Amino acid sequence: MFYNLIKRNSKSGRKENSLYFVSLVISVVAFYVILSIENQDVMKFIKSMESDAVQKLLLLIPIFYVFSLFVLSFLVFFTTRYQLERRSHELGLYLMMGMKRSRLFFMLIAEDMVNTAVAFLAGFPIAILLTEIISLTVSRIIGLGILEHRFTVAWTAVLWTVIGIVLIKIVIMSILSGITVNKEPYVLMKNTDEGEKKRTKRQVSLFFLFIGLIFLGIAYSLGLREGLWEQMRSLLWTVLFGITGTYFLFKGFYFLFQKALKKKTKGLRTFTLRQLQESIFLKSGFLASCSLLLLLAFSCLSFGVSAAFSQKPERFIDFTFVGEEGEVKEKLERAGVMDKFKNFYQMEISLMPTFEGEHTFSNKEMIAALEKLPISDVRNNIINNLEYSDSPYMVRLSSYNQLLESVGKEPLHLEKNEVVLYEDPELRDEESIGILEEALKTGVRLQIDGQDYLMKEKVMSYDVVTDNKITLMDGLIVEDSVFDALHQEGNTECYWNAVLDSKIIEKEGLIKSFTDINKELTKTGIDYESYMENMGRYLFYMVSETYLAVYMGVIFLIIGNTAIGTQFLMYQRKTGKRYQALFALGADFAKASKSGRAQVCWYFFLPVAVAVVSSVFGIWAMTNGLLASYYEQQQSSMIVMSFVVVILIVVVEWVYIRAVMKNSDRNIHALLERKRDE
Template sequence: MYFKLMIRNIKRSFGDYSVYLLTLFFAVAVFYIFNAIPYNQGIQSSSKEIRETLPIFINALSIFISIILGFLIIYANSFMMKRRSKELGTYMLLGMSTHRISVMLFFEMLLLGIVSLVSGILAGLFLSQGISFIIARIFKQELETIKFSFSIASVIKTVFFFLLIFIVVAAFFSYKVARIRIVDLIQIDKKSEKIRFAKTWVSITLFIISVILLVTAYITALSKDFRFNDVTKVIPVFILGSTGTYLFYFSASGFLLTILTSTKKLYYKKLNIFSLRQVANRIMTSTILISTISIMLLVTVCAFAGGFGLNDFAINKLKRAAPNDFEFTAGINTDIVPIGNYIKSEGYDKASISEADVYPSGVSLSNTVTKQALKEASKKNKNAYHNLLNLKLVLVKLTDYNNLRKQKGLDEISLDKGAIVLHVIESELKPFVQEFIDFNKTMRIAGCKRKIDGVYDENLVAHYLEFAVINDEELAETTPINKVVSVNINSKYEETFSEKVTNEIKKYKKGSLIVRFEVLQKLYGMSALAIFAGLYIGITFLIMSSAILALKQLTDAAQHRQRYKTLKDIGVDDEMIHGSIFIQMAIYFFAPILLTISNSAVALIAITNYIQIAGNFSIIKMVLFTIIVFTVFYGLYFNACKQGFSRIIFY
């Protein structure tokens, strides 16, 4: 009998469960997708370090996400309990024990959970194939090698976590049902929150204060010296922005209502007098909720931006950190021919090797920039100031320099007698050096005043932040300090071959060794962690925000159903009521986005400014991606909420 009753209840209340089921469906799908990443073919073919690190990272993030989803499911179940309060009260009046009710609710939740698990895992299975393309893009793998993958381990993990969540949630509600009184269940829809509007002058004052706080946070975040790795700057901006957001929404309802009521034509048109009052009431009673969701949506945007931004950062960093497959410094008399012979013996005949003798100049890097540039560098990066002040500028012969350029497919350069050119590795250093050249035109090296013909910043070698190129004959009497050797395989190779060449080079190297494959894997690994963390956290927060907004709307519909019944009783047609519902939902549902747009715009500009220190960062693709994701999730929840709202009011 109880089983039949449970099935009947689910069928009858299926429309009410739409938002709840949609949330569970998305949660399961997202959970499976990201927990399947460590088992993806692209990850398995990456370096050992990534294969070992990524699962630990995903597992830790999944525990955090599970806790968030657990609270979301509890909130969703709270709505369902309010929606079915009279039904449960009737069961108790008919003599059904709270234990029986708890068992019935538990199996209803379990059945819905199983439906969500199965459908969510199936959806996650197909959607996870899209992650394969992201992984291939991150690790620069061939798309033709991507195969359909299915992870049993991810399925088991997903089932385990969600069953655990359902058991905890069921236990919580069993305890709650056991303590509730029949009268509370019967009269729960008659209880409503007290609405207290602040006086107009208070609302206006708080609104002005909120604007001042937000503008101050914006100016600070957009200042030149703002850095995301500087906690002393980030925390004040976050506090100012959050406080401004909460005050803005606290004052908005009363302030907005004052403005709208003064516009008589709009206020008294159709059901606007009713709709605007309803919206103002809801915003006033949900100030903390709306403000929190606005901040959560900001976190979502920043998570997406940070993920894609760090990916671009990694790509730009790679170009400078490891421009060659292998690069090392060696003694001046080191014979590098055996290294080339070894590489060719392994079957890589296209490999090329270049060496450049390195000479002392007698000056430091600080001699190639202006004092003003030193001050600017110290503001942006203390380490940069330290490098400019202490590192020595080295010299490279023109012939060796042109060999390095030819290896990269670049044109050779020529120099007038007594002239030099400067070459910088860090692209952000080039403007400071160019400023020095424009101002001075010449500089003294090795006791001679030399004309500076220009500055280059191609990615040739990584060992020297900056060096000067000089004609060969002018170094005839100077003894080199060492040589820098660059090796490029010019074809694809695996981790095993990289390790073999590394071991061979270690027999000859004098100083540090830069292995492109190792740097590549570390940066790609960092990029993967950033993107996956951004997507995982961002999508979860977006699901949570959308679900909470929808459930709050449906809860209000259940509580204010009598108001709409009164409208029908006085002759208002259904079309006008539907229009009023749509206006209320649209304003309430998109209210958190109002500040999210401006806050996100400032955050994105600040993120772009920070990441562009390391190279170019395209904000357009990230904005488009965010808009698409927001539209999909918000659209689905808005539609589900609209249908649920109408069902509660009209049926």
């Protein structure tokens, strides 16, 4: 019978506190996904190319795991305390009926472990399925292919998830249950009212509101500054002003409720405002902390999701080889890969020799044209770079045209006195290229050996070689005869670019095609780089930033929302006599329920609203300071995507609010039934 009682109480507890149970299941899923990251196909693939970086990432996982358990312990503490307070009358009856304290303690622990086990049974299948879907989706996107996928269960991740959650549950449940069962039965059975009230003056509250807004304004302005993450002092001041401003702002909300109470009200509006004023003021620090947690959740989720939807590197060149033409072709034919290339062409690049006075170069007209444009940091950086660019790289026109033709682009047509500006896509973003093209529209000319060369209005930015063989900040695409006249043998570099046959990729998949060719090329000893190395770096950034940011965002979102909901329900239970007084005065369940729901909405709205406003500046600061260099060109689109994610998270907030509303209705209905019994 005792074990049946445990089973029945556990089931009732899951039903009564479904919000917490669902949050626990989501936590199980989040822990498993992040702990099993090493077993996913995409991480195994990245490890083959970026092993050192992946190893450093995997060393960070235990740190995130421990920190997540620490944060999760607060959620378990608040929720467990609420559950015990909600059942205090029931637990007092058990003791009155003769149940031993030790037996009651064991019963509470057993009930919690049963619910935890159910959460594991529900969470792990979802986690494993979600991990497989993520792995298959990423594999499909990058071309790894479904045939390369192997179903795996990360038993180590299962073990550490169970150990971590069970450990904090047992410790917290033991402490709180021990305190509860040691109370006298009459203490547990009495219907306690709200605790000690705090008083504040209207002027003091207005001062807090004013100071809070000023501090947040300072934090927002600091967060928008360039180079914030490079200056630790500025970053610390931003965080300090942001946290302090949030706490002061919530203490200042008391003044706003005072103003609202002076207006004429109908129905239970005054009761609702009084409840909110007292609950928010008494727990202003708690709600400010939850708002900061939600700020972190919004910022992390937005940053992580936008990184996941970023554009991967475009394929213009698949392989770049270094060496003499005859030697390179001989090694490729010996390896049996030459016939797999659709295009194979030379990319000839030379540094204009101006250091020894053999040639002269001047770009003063270009600098003058840029100086006439509106002042901005980007424009100034371009001018500074051009002022030191007195010996630019030159790219042979015929070589670059072969690159354009291999990707289906129209070739360039230049006269002897015309040049095209080349900018490396990793070093110049869309804004920089736009500024350069705006200056070129004025008809800019360069001077080489005293002769004018007209610069075409279009800036070219397709990579001349694969990956990091060479990086050109500012280069000039020149006609072949001009290249022959200006280049010097010692300053000229010849590369051989190759593009795979699309039929092979369609048949075998992108990753397998590259992997097979790489195996053959490593046997030849040829010096080369491939698109996969650039792709591997991109995937590492995407996986590491996406997984960690989304993981932390989910943890913060769960804890912040569940803590707010639990705290409200605890306060509502403590003030239960007030609702009973309303019923005695003639209020019905519909009106009391409407008042309770309004309180829930405002109780969530204030911390969520402050978090949403702060997240606008937080997202901007994160994308400015934490983006890997590859993502910098996509910063604008990622910011837009981040704000879309924030809107979607607000929809999730409504789901939490609805769940707390249902619990509020249940509490009010129980108070109504108790009043009728009395």
